[in-house]
Amino acid sequence: MRKDIKELKLDMKMMDLSKGHIIACSKKHSATTSILLEDLIEDPCQTVSHLEQLEKNLINCDCKKSELNFRNEYTFSTNILPYPVCYSNYIPAxxxxxxxxxxxxxxxxxxxxxxxxxxxxxxxxxxxxxxxxxxxxxxxxxxxxxxxxxxxxxxxxxxxxxxxxxxxxxxxxxxxxxxxxxxxxxxxxxxxxxxxxxxxxxxxxxxxxxxxxxxxxxxxxxxxxxxxxxxxxxxxxxxxxxxxxxxxxxxxxxxxxxxxxxxxxxxxxxxxxxxxxxxxxxxxxxxxxxxxxxxxxxxxxxxxxxxxxxxxxxxxxxxxxxxxxxxxxxxxxxxxxxxxxxxxxxxxxxxxxxxxxYREHCFEEQMIANSKVTDKSLKMFSPPGIDVAQYQLRDLMKSNETCIGLIRPEFQWMKKMGARQKSIKTQTEASRG
Structure with missing residues (x-):
């Protein structure tokens, strides 16, 4: 995402969805700025967070509610399922x-x-x-x-x-x-x-x-x-x-x-x-x-x-x-x-x-026994002698992180989270030199 777009403090005045643009007035630059959705696709989470803020800013504007359909239009066009969990509101511990x-x-x-x-x-x-x-x-x-x-x-x-x-x-x-x-x-x-x-x-x-x-x-x-x-x-x-x-x-x-x-x-x-x-x-x-x-x-x-x-x-x-x-x-x-x-x-x-x-877009209709799951990264834990059923991803969704995240097993999530936090720790120590 371009740095100037990130820094914009937007006070929405109008949205031109038919052209795939967001027309915004920048308080910082005092100019009308056209933001192409395609410019934001590289970072979906940041994009959705950005668009959420735009929606909030529309509350006191003259735009009609019917114009607020950009989220579904955006997620469809970028092959991200509706309702991605990509929001930046404050979370207490x-x-x-x-x-x-x-x-x-x-x-x-x-x-x-x-x-x-x-x-x-x-x-x-x-x-x-x-x-x-x-x-x-x-x-x-x-x-x-x-x-x-x-x-x-x-x-x-x-x-x-x-x-x-x-x-x-x-x-x-x-x-x-x-x-x-x-x-x-x-x-x-x-x-x-x-x-x-x-x-x-x-x-x-x-x-x-x-x-x-x-x-x-x-x-x-x-x-x-x-x-x-x-x-x-x-x-x-x-x-x-x-x-x-x-x-x-x-x-x-x-x-x-x-x-x-x-x-x-x-x-x-x-x-x-x-x-x-x-x-x-x-x-x-x-x-x-x-x-x-x-x-x-x-x-x-x-x-x-x-x-x-x-x-x-x-x-x-x-x-x-x-x-x-x-x-x-x-x-x-x-x-x-x-x-x-x-x-x-x-x-x-x-x-x-x-x-x-989620079920319709992400998974096959029938669940399968975890003993038949070949992808170890998605295989649920079960004690000896106990068989559990779990969803299997549709072929087109096997690389979709939203779908994968819904069924990623606990241990795999912990490994993924641990790897990211270890990387942050390494970068922090390196920056101190």
């Missing part, structure tokens, strides 16, 4: 702790960070903070150092939450968000999904889930009982930084009060799309920023629905998780009400339309 549905939310956040050139706090080791493997609370020492003079904008990884250590990395105005899931469906899903990863579940896998929930103490021996031992009892409560073996009413109540004080938003997995709009509102983002594609859908099985008796047993065994979930399920609906029913319905329709557009 974010820290996201997710106890379920990690892939979807993390993909949304990391794509936003990538497109806005934000700095993400990354683990020094592989994909998880090392403390998580041993069930220890998060430590700021586990985060890869960021380039000098840069600050971390976002952390979005599984961890055992530690507010004191997190505050060493993020500013006081950081927004804290977490996600909870119904303990009944979460617990059964975890039992099968992590059957070969969590020691307690592995011991019970031959006997089955019903056997475990009917006689849990036979398999679970308490704190420290093997790898990922806390998955077997009040896993969400533990991830939030609390003692999952303490189920006294007073302790759970205090934990809930503490969570309310720390977390700005607690989302509910069962109401995923509603949660996306609440997230969008909290972060002052656009609806386009929270659009997603299914990341790692479990292949459908004929597993029967949980009956009332089994559900009750799960709730009783995971009492702390259950009380925590039910409390924040109630507060979630308070936030939905504050959002506004009519506004929510309207925005849900828009979000659905954007997601449908």
């Amino acid at each position: 974010v820290r996201l702790l997710i106890t379920s549905t990690l892939s979807h939310y993390k993909n949304i956040l990391v794509r936003y960070a990538w497109n806005h050139e934000l700095i993400v706090g990354l683990p020094r080791s592989y994909i998880l903070f090392s403390s998580y493997h041993g069930g220890k609370k998060f430590s700021s020492e586990e985060v890869e150092p960021v380039p000098e003079s840069y600050k971390i904008n976002m952390i979005c990884h599984h961890m055992v939450f530690n507010r004191a250590e997190m505050s060493l990395l993020l500013p006081e105005d950081a927004i804290y968000i977490t996600i909870l899931r119904d303990p009944a469906t979460l617990f059964r899903s975890a039992f099968h999904y992590f059957g070969n990863e969590a020691s307690v579940f592995k011991k019970a896998s031959k006997d089955g889930f019903e056997a475990f929930i009917n006689n849990s103490s036979r398999y679970f021996k308490g704190k420290g009982d093997g790898r990922f031992w806390w998955f077997a009892k009040n896993g969400m409560f533990f991830d939030m930084g609390y003692d999952n073996m303490n189920e006294s009413e007073s302790y759970i109540s205090q934990a809930i009060r503490t969570t309310e004080q720390i977390f700005d938003l607690v989302l509910i997995t069962e109401y995923f799309d509603l949660g996306l709009l609440l997230l969008k509102d909290k972060m002052n983002w656009r609806i386009e920023d929270v659009a997603f594609a299914a990341m790692n859908a479990r292949k459908q099985t004929r597993r029967k629905e949980l009956d009332v008796n089994t559900t009750t047993k799960i709730y009783k065994w995971n009492l702390a998780d259950t009380v925590l979930y039910k409390h924040f399920n109630d507060t979630f609906w308070d936030k939905v009400k504050q959002y506004g029913e009519d506004r929510m319905k309207k925005d849900l329709r828009k979000l659905g339309s954007i997601i449908s557009n």
Whole structure:
């Protein structure tokens, strides 16, 4: 993009779309400037950001609303899908702790960070903070150092939450968000999904889930009982930084009060799309920023629905998780009400339309088992014995970064983000000479 175009402070007076021009009055140069869209194509994100600002400047002008169709015209002509995530508005520092549905939310956040050139706090080791493997609370020492003079904008990884250590990395105005899931469906899903990863579940896998929930103490021996031992009892409560073996009413109540004080938003997995709009509102983002594609859908099985008796047993065994979930399920609906029913319905329709557009343009109609994915850079993780389904790119979209980003696996995103931040660090050190 030409430097003089970048520097223009525009006060829009007229747009001549039929000629493919933006006619603008430059306050700096006091002259009418014609900006050809073709001049801006080399940097699509900068272009869309630029055009967004032009649209805002039109609010108090005489141009008719019907003339504001340049975004779709632009994205079509340059083979970029509608609604690219290329905006330059300010983002507060974010820290996201997710106890379920990690892939979807993390993909949304990391794509936003990538497109806005934000700095993400990354683990020094592989994909998880090392403390998580041993069930220890998060430590700021586990985060890869960021380039000098840069600050971390976002952390979005599984961890055992530690507010004191997190505050060493993020500013006081950081927004804290977490996600909870119904303990009944979460617990059964975890039992099968992590059957070969969590020691307690592995011991019970031959006997089955019903056997475990009917006689849990036979398999679970308490704190420290093997790898990922806390998955077997009040896993969400533990991830939030609390003692999952303490189920006294007073302790759970205090934990809930503490969570309310720390977390700005607690989302509910069962109401995923509603949660996306609440997230969008909290972060002052656009609806386009929270659009997603299914990341790692479990292949459908004929597993029967949980009956009332089994559900009750799960709730009783995971009492702390259950009380925590039910409390924040109630507060979630308070936030939905504050959002506004009519506004929510309207925005849900828009979000659905954007997601449908992505699916239509980016992906083949049928999802495929990840075991059949040949491109390793797009192959989703799944534990041994578990098959997940994922989207496959249309042939024409295999080099389209917008489409690829929607289904890029977590580890690949972390590698890509890490490489960019390492490059920034190298350039910063070189400039100091």
